[in-house]
Amino acid sequence: MIIFPIIIVLSLVFYVYYKVAIMKTSDKLTQAYFNAKSRISLGSFLFFFGVNQYIFYQTQISLFIGIVFLVLGGLQLNLGFRETKHYRKEWKRINA
Template identity: 35%
Template sequence: MAIFIFLIIFSLMFYVMYKVKYFRTHLPAEKKWLSGKSSIALGSFVFFFGINTLINPLSNVAIVVGIILILVGLGSIWAGVKAYRYYLPFAIKEAEAVKEAEMKEKTVTN
């Protein structure tokens, strides 16, 4: 189906976007938070690819591969959600500390 192809491409684009953000940041908590988000995106890519494989199975091997891809994708999504929830408060504190330091720096230079 065309909807699964769209979802596959969409989740792959989000994975690439989060990985680019991951490599551009220097803050450790934000890196781990973005890694969790990219894990969710990659897991959804694999999950939707597995569902797409099961839509028109060509053989028993395709069915087994589709089921394995769905399980791996769900596992990656689950691990990514756990990491996202765990590192979100640390990333918020880190971002607030950086913002506060920038504000102090602006007031000192002016």
């Protein structure tokens, strides 16, 4: 199962990328949009980390920790997708 560590590392890289991009821009709308994108990356990191932990260890404690990470990651993903959709619409409305 080499796919999960690859996804975990990529989502962590994208999270850091978007957080650095937030510091480089001064537009509040663009910062909010990048923050929503970084929230998606953080959510995918937590989600796939929880899955990877359970697959790798397969113990009861890793199941509980994996469930907590799955729930937190799913919540971050959901909120990030909703915010991204909202800020993308706002950016298109303002710049159209």
